[in-house]
Amino acid sequence: MALLLSSVLLAGVLAFAVVRPRGLPEAVVAVPAALLVVVTGVLPWRDALAEVRALGPTVGFLAAVLLLAHLAGEHGVFRYAGALTARISRHSASRLLAAVFVAASLTTAALSLDATVVLLTPVVLATAARTGARPRPAAYASAHLANSASLLLPVSNLTNLLAFAASGLTFLGFAAVMALPWLAVIVAEYLVFRWFFRSDLSAPAEPVADGSDPPAPRYALIVLALTLAGFAVAQPLGVHPAWVAAAGAVALAVPRRVGPRTLVREANLPFCAFVLGLGVVVLAVRAHGLDTLVDALVPERDGLWQLLAVAGLAALLANLVNNLPATLVLVPAVESHPALLLAVLIGVNVGPNLTYVGSLATLLWRQILHTRDAAPDGRDFLRLGLMSVPTALVAGVLALWLSLTLIGV
Template sequence: FLLSGALIATASSAPIGVSNIVNLIALKIIGMDLYLQTEMMFVPGVLGLLFLSYLLFLVFKKDIPKEIRFHSYSIPLHKNRPYHPLQQGSETLFNQQKKLMLNMLIFVFLVRISLFVASFIGISVSLVAVCGSVILLIWRWIHLKVNPKDVVGKIPWHILIFAFSMYVIIYGLHNIGLSNLLISYLKPIVNDSLIHASLTMGVITAFLSNIFNNHPALMISTLALTDMGLEPLLTKTVYLSNIIGSDIGSLILPIGTLATLLWMHILKTNKIKITWMEYIKVTIVVIPLTLIFTLISLYLWLLLVFAA
């Protein structure tokens, strides 16, 4: 459940531009708005997520229990009585938790809508996102009596330092000619056709993401794209392929995304052990297939709707 949820949640940042900060940065570099990006990416992105979900079901089918059993390590409800959310007699607490979760989902949905509204009327999307975060922290403080100061202590600073180091490395490579090298080798292939543009840039970005992390990898791919001098539809195709490679293809290794590193940090904090080997045994099966499927879906969608 945890591994499937982590993979699907991270891959879900592909269909909509506001789902990942690096998507927004690359979007600004290319000069697309959120509406066009969603129009071009939403259908192939969602198809890719459905495909990934089905592959995960096939991989874990034998491990899914026929019934949920009560275990002694469940969260205590009372001192001498363990609690499980599906256990009989726990309806009150279960309903409280369900109400809290629904409220959070509604809030996140409203913040997402406000980001599109902000983009439409020319307000900074980043400013709206920060305001949403502040409101959430204040609400948490008032209703759950949790001081926002605890966030500073819970932040895994070592992961952020790692991400910053990857940015330094990738920009150093950009400064010594990595972008020019990519352009010289990839421009003839990308210019050949939409399908070559989609598959080539998606796979290259996925490869770079699993080595350097997807944030700096998408940056270098986007910077290279801006210097290729491609015609408009081809430019958008390459950009969207980069997003797919960055958001989905990067999931083969845990190092590929900050979200996965943070997820593994949370598991470790809660004494839940998922090793790199256990992670890779699943991702090496489902992620490459999902990446290719989503890139082909993008090509077919753009060819059907935008290339006519």
């Protein structure tokens, strides 16, 4: 009964997050569900409190990086990136796609996937209109790269942060091992996109003149560069990335005189509460049988075939229950095998490109496109995912295996 109740609650939390009736925050269901598993005795309150404490620093980073990305947008970082992308494309749809790949990959790696989805996607759509290119390739690229280009740094994705502490790697060590898989996945995605959208990319462009390009936001770019360097410097000193992101956000907020109300709103505290509530509900499911099942499926060795198997399992689980719960379930099962842990990250970061429900970022991307009258086609998204996800997974795992062979963990 405990497993049944916790599983039903998890399904309800995820279904509500997908649908979000009347635009209500995901926490509206997640927080009561977390309280219910404690009140009914499904999960001891001490375990629930320990899970909240364990997730606290990671959720704090999420709030800080959301605020950092918003303030970067206020300084014109993304408008400048869009203008630079348009200039590089020279009214060529193929060059625009390549430029968007670079911009989205760097944005995701440095500012996390939320910045790519929320702030870069509207810029990408505007840039496509400005260059006269069809928007589909660039728009879909922002969604795919928000997930698959988040492999490089521990701060690129919430899933990475959840696994980082268990990996035993330093910040720079993580980046060194994951650099090759990151590049391999991006290249695999690009090749699939070039083939899948070949008709859109070959269509003649009809550029639209819209004035001069904005100036480079030098102050904001310097702050972002220092913040990124701060992540690498602070980690060996025992300083959590959340404090570094918060310092960067303060540095961007002061010149703009951003008020406390705006800071609180852009930190998206309801979404942070959703992550905490989801963590407690997932822990209840794990405690009543899921951990045992996952332990039986996870291999004990970390050869190439085992890495492929674990990445595939992670991708499948991400599309069944969303990548954040999948990470919470799989990390404890593989934390004694760092190589398998990194393969899990490839699965939970690349796998969500198969379906809308694979990651919350993809769901948010779909909402953004709907609000801009550019609603994506679900069949196209699935067809693209069926081509890109297996290709990128294999490329990423092969690159990880090579990286581990050369560097080791």
